[in-house]
Amino acid sequence: MSITRKHTALPKARILIEALPWLVRHNGKKVVIKFGGNAMIDEDLKAAFAQDVVFLHHAGLKPVVVHGGGPQISAALDKHGIVSEFKAGLRVTTEDAMDVVRMVLAGQVQRELVNLLNEHGPLAVGLTGEDAHTITATKHQPEIDGELVDIGRVGEITEIDTGAIEALLADGRIPVVSSIARSQDDGHVYNVNADTAAAALAAALGAETLMVLTDVEGLYEDWPNSDEVISRLTASQLEKLLPDLSSGMVPKMEGCLHAVRHGVNTARVIDGRVPHSILLEIFTDEGIGTMVVPDEHVVPAEQEGDAV
DSSP states (O other), rough: OOOOHHHHHHHHHHHHHHHHHHHHTTTOOOHHHEEEEEGGGGHHOOOOOOOHHHHHHTTTTTEEEEOOOHHHHHHHHHTTTOOEEETTEOOOOOOOHHHHHHHHHHIIIHHHHHHHTTTSSOOEEEEEEEEGGGGGEEEOEETTTEEOOOOOOEEEEEOEEEEEEEHHHHHHHHEEEEEEEEEEESSSSEEEOHHHHHHHHHHHHSSSSEEEEEEESSSSSTTTTTOOOEEEHHHHHHHHHGGSSSSHHHHHHHHHHHHHHOOOSSEEEEEEEEETTHHHHHHHOOOSSSEEOOOOOOOOOGTTTOOO
């Protein structure tokens, strides 16, 4: 090998060495990733996401993917002549709509993601919250103007059973979970918010981190007056901000708050529009997005770019 060729390979070696401390620190740790936003629509971003998750797996982490499918559900409902209606930021899910939601999440979005991951080996296994009682829920009725509103088959999570997911992780697999829950009391199924489901699973699994892909750079300091992103905040600081957040960010940030208050070390919202944002977040000093930590948790300055 010539000297010139050796030198051109050096940047690759430096990148690998930069990742070494993170590889050592995260080995064997569980990370729950909520897949959503533009990353689940754009073909290149989908492929990059699958590569990132498989990389985490081969790097010694234990990724668990949770997904919803808002745009795909809306398109399928339109195709079936069912009007999409939202109340309190949640999709009104009639019995007919629930059939479509179930079909799209478990039969379309999940299968596509599982197949993308499995292009890299026999790794991913799809399941829904119905399987092995993974997610149990009761009917959720949001309060609007002081009154409880019926929004159909929308569930509030009451219990998580991690047995099936733990078994898959122990077998070296990557679980891909659709945000559908079994009913606690009436034998039906519920549509549950995927951000909420990811946070509940992260807490129940004792995950090291929760990562939520979004279509924004993170939590803004003073939106719309400023596009300055808050890089790090504690659970208590986040709780104070929740009432003023946009409706789209509320379930994501509530999920982060739930996770770090129930044993998850850190929770992050990151920009899923950036290719390989997951790897940038975990394996480099240039952390992106907004990191939420427990109140008593102090992150040294040199680790602030580290998600887990």
